[in-house]
Amino acid sequence: MIILPEDLIQEILLRLPVRSLLRFKCVCKSWHSIVSNPQFAKFHFDLAAEPTNRLLLRFSQGSKAKSIDIEAPLHDESTSVVLNIPLPPLALNYRCWTRIAGSCRGFILLTDELLDFFFDFVIWNPSTGYHKRINNVPMYPDLCGFGYDSSNDDYVVVNMSPSHGLFLNGALHWLVVKSHDNTGVIVAFDVMEKKLTEISLPRDVAVASKSKFYRLRIMGGCVCICFKGYRTPMLELWMMKKYKVQSSWTKSFVRFTDHYHSFSTFTPICFTQNGEILGSDDAKTLRKLNDKGELLEHRTHGLETRRFDGLLHCGLYRESLLTLSGSN
């Protein structure tokens, strides 16, 4: 029997998905300590040998959140696909305004209103259950985003704009409308340099984007703008293929083939590995389409119905073992 030294064991473990690693903590004490080591968690995340993406769905009244594997069929109920994860302790026992306010590196930022404009924040890793509370913050919860500063290994909660900011390339992104000329623009906040920059929208979109049907998304590692008008059988998808390169905005259409979709307000959430589009068209229903717009499957989740903005309240996250280092 050949016994591998611990550094080689560690190299093998780095190439396993998060769920296997959690299971293998039980192998022996030394494996437990390798997998629990924050430095290992960081190497594991950065190597990204087996990245697995999940979607956390808005909460029911209970104390659990539902998390689904975006690659699996929507109706697959097996325990490896659908997880019912206990929420971290929040102040008000999971009242319906416990919200997902951001997502970054496997963490979900939750907010919970205490009193008028005083909030509890919880930075939570749904994969491991790790969480950290930030209590009694005076702020407006809609004005917030969650990002990561790689130079300091710091996580940053930013308080600024409607809807939660999307994190890409070291910056948080929001779609906003300039009040003086009513044109839309993407605002990017670099969390390392603490600097704001603007990314212009494609000209066709800039004026129209004040419509609330336009959505900002990070899909396929790119900044995207999506639009689906009511009673139109098409989804417009603008992708900025090269980050901050204006000429790289590329427009594509997904033409819905079934009648029903013409009347829905489908909004994409992400691409799966196979290039399918996962999205939602009301507060409860998830749909998967192929790139030709054909509906592959849909599923209505029996979740609480209170709408925030008419869309499914959810958070996309990549599973990680990360914890917050230090006390910031």
Added chain:
Amino acid sequence: MAEETESTKTEPLKTAEEEFKKLEITEEEESELKLETSDHVTFMVEASIAMKFGAVQQYLEVSPAASASATAIPLHNVASRELILILEYYRMHDWVDAGERDLKEFDERFLKDLNYEELKELLLAANYLNVEKLFNFLTKSIANIIRNKDVEFVRTFFGIDNDYTPEEEAAYREENAWAGVKFV
């Protein structure tokens, strides 16, 4: 007519001869290094491949004289059967005409021919030789073997003794049970 056939005949012969000469020259130009495995077998290995081995590079930095073919570079922790496999892997992956599919097929076959012990042995050798590509391939392959297996399989695979008390182990299993982590 006869003259013509004569000349067309000699033409290809001549080029073949030239080709052969060229081949000889390139073979001469391709320098080789002499490597000696732990079981004292010596191998003449193309320098282009041998220089991919971190251990060989390091050895030559310390004793440059060994690049002259007469001196063998000792590989203390690599047996001849492992070096044969490593060379097979690198010759295939170095081969310019190998397409992506060829390499995939080759990798699959390469793995299939190894049992678990040989796989671990080869990983140790790859680690010692400091060969990045093969090292990544082997660690990834072992990860793929164990990723969906249960804890007991993993202990057997690596020869690990369970150092938890039954109570501790039950507690850890409980800790992750909510996450749908199955313990078979």
